[in-house]
Amino acid sequence: MLTAPPPDLEAAAELLRALANVHRLAIVHELGTGARCVHELVDALGLSQPLVSQHLRVLRSTHLVRTERRGREIAYSLGDEHVAHIVHDAIVHAHELRPSRQLSTEEEQ
Numbered sequence: 318m319l320t321a322p323p324p325d326l327e328a329a330a331e332l333l334r335a336l337a338n339v340h341r342l343a344i345v346h347e348l349g350t351g352a353r354c355v356h357e358l359v360d361a362l363g364l365s366q367p368l369v370s371q372h373l374r375v376l377r378s379t380h381l382v383r384t385e386r387r388g389r390e391i392a393y394s395l396g397d398e399h400v401a402h403i404v405h406d407a408i409v410h411a412h413e414l415r416p417s418r419q420l421s422t423e424e425e426q
Contacts, residue, residue: 349401
């Protein structure tokens with residue numbers, strides 16, 4: 318008989334689903350250095366404004382980012398620092414895996 322996963326595992330899976338996009342990872346990585354308005358994220362990441370806004374909506378809906386009004390603009394920041402650490406660790410881990418993947422590919426040839 319299958320049982321439902323514990324709520325903590327469901328929440329973790331939801332978090333990882335929200336991060337499972339290269340643009341959202343880039344946004345979270347950028348926000349790890351401080352709050353940014355949409356136009357600042359557009360400039361920093363080289364993405365279109367509608368695309369950045371779409372991904373920010375996903376991140377907001379999962380409470381990974383929060384907003385704060387700055388005059389006429391809205392600044393986005395991370396909901397908590399854990400998210401920045403998760404993304405940073407994932408990037409470092411992916412970087413560490415890269416050389417071993419190349420080695421195993423070269424060994425197969």
